Amino acid sequence: MKTVLYKRASTLDELEQIRTLQLQNSSQNITSEEKLQEGFVTVQHTVALLEQMNTACAHIIAKDGEKVVSFALVMLSSFRNEIEVLIPMFERIDSLIPTGKSYVIMGQVCVDKNYRKQGIFRGLYDFYRTQLQQEFDFLITEVANVNLRSMSAHEAIGFKAIDSYEEDGIIWNIMLWDWA
Template identity: 45%
Template sequence: MISFTQTSDTSELKQILALQQRNLPKQLTEEEKKTQGFVTVEHDIEILSKMHNLHPHIIAKDNNSVVGYALSMSTSFKNEIPVLIPMFNEIDKLDIHPNFIVMGQVCVDKAYRGKGIFRGLYDTMVTTFSGQFTSIITEIDANNTRSLKAHEAIGFSDLCTYETEQQLWKVVVMSI
């Protein structure tokens, strides 16, 4: 049975990193990237732990195994992960309410896709942070059509689009 919760220890953070590694573009075929999606940012245990210490991450577990995650990222980390700095710069240009949390990355293990885990992760994130924040913002590689469709299906809408280093990004938002 799948349960949704927040990270509580280093072993869960290490499981997140292992799942992340299996879904980076360098580990996937072109067909897998097109049909299954991919993650872009490669975190390390130090930054993942710092993020967790401020706002524990949302995870889906099957018994003791992490099978999905949605990373909780405070805007205080805007300069900690180089690939995300342009996203924060774009958000800063917009006239939006500043009380948001960033979903730093979402991923579901291949064997568990299509079972509502993606939606469950976001439902849990909304429940967890609805008293503290007014919205969730994330960015998606414009080539990651599976992720774009999944985010749209659960209620995210476009905030802006920008290009950096020949890569097109969509920044999306969901009110909570």
């Protein structure tokens, strides 16, 4: 296994590397076979938005030397209107989370192709939890039903599907990891 360091993103270079990794694994930039076998990311963030989100609550990354090889974006609910495709998710979450409970959104997770199947996905989430469980009761994300690899990977971590909805022909599963 390669040696990776889990940390919070802190430099513009790291945010630019997140953006590059995001583009490399975007559903628009990979084949249907890759989507099925490897999973994919749906939303593309600008570096400026990644920086705003990071300033509010720093993203979780894994690095091999100077290279960002994996990321899990941290998105506070205050960013609910910044990405149009995520607005329906936030509206549903509002009706699902009990009053008085706090949550953070895992805005997107991705592992570089050359670093997959080495435990980095789990390591990223373990670090995410240790960093944020004192502030939040739940970690929430959503996964497209067709992204089978991501669905099973999130279930293996401890996420449970708490709701699903259809938007533009895609069925989305809202997944919750209870940190209590």
